[in-house]
Amino acid sequence: MKNAMLMLIESLAKFGLDKLERALLFGAALVVVLALVTGTVKLDHNWFSFLFRWLHVISGVMWIGLLWYFNFVQIPSMPKIPDEQKPAIGKVIAPTALFWFRWAALVTLVTGLVVAAMNGYIVRAMTLGIVGDGPSRDLYIGIGMWLGIVMAFNVWHIIWPNQKIALGLVEADAEAKKAAARTAMLTSRFNTMFSIPMLYFMVAAQNVG
Structure with a gap:
């Protein structure tokens, strides 16, 4: 589990995860996707x-x-x-x-x-x-x-x-x-x-x- 998480983090780092604004942008995109998939947006x-x-x-x-x-x-x-x-x-x-x-x-x-x-x-x-x-x-x-x-x-x-x-x-x-x-x-x-x-x-x- 730990290794898999570290691999995911390293993969995201290639897209600029080390920059705060990118992390916030990814977080916003993630919540939009999850909200739409789970049907919480009405x-x-x-x-x-x-x-x-x-x-x-x-x-x-x-x-x-x-x-x-x-x-x-x-x-x-x-x-x-x-x-x-x-x-x-x-x-x-x-x-x-x-x-x-x-x-x-x-x-x-x-x-x-x-x-x-x-x-x-x-x-x-x-x-x-x-x-x-x-x-x-x-x-x-x-x-x-x-x-x-x-x-x-x-x-x-x-x-x-x-x-x-x-x-x-x-x-x-x-x-x-x-x-x-x-x-x-x-x-x-x-x-x-x-x-x-x-x-x-x-x-x-x-x-x-």
């Missing part, structure tokens, strides 16, 4: 609702994955990295990670609101079930949505502006950079804290009550 309201939910999940994985990368890997590792190597993190890795991080947050938010609107529960969820008959799933998904909205707000209005200062993308003195880095880090920690109940209530809305 082109009706339910399918388009599912499509946006799928995009919501994909962008959410990117967003929370990068949030946890920053908090579980990059931030704790920075004190262990020699000073002469730190510019590679600040000038290359961090700006790229922050690009995908902030746009994934926005896409997650937008696709989530689209799903809620398409399925007719956006008002009930945003009011935590107060408007309407108030079933428990509206309360659960509403809590998850509000936590996500606060997190996305933090990404665009606190973390990213302060990271631009801390990384030197905006002119600032050393003290301002230090203060901005601390603010961005603490807000990232806040979002990590929020991500735990956010994910709990997002899943609870589908499985509890």
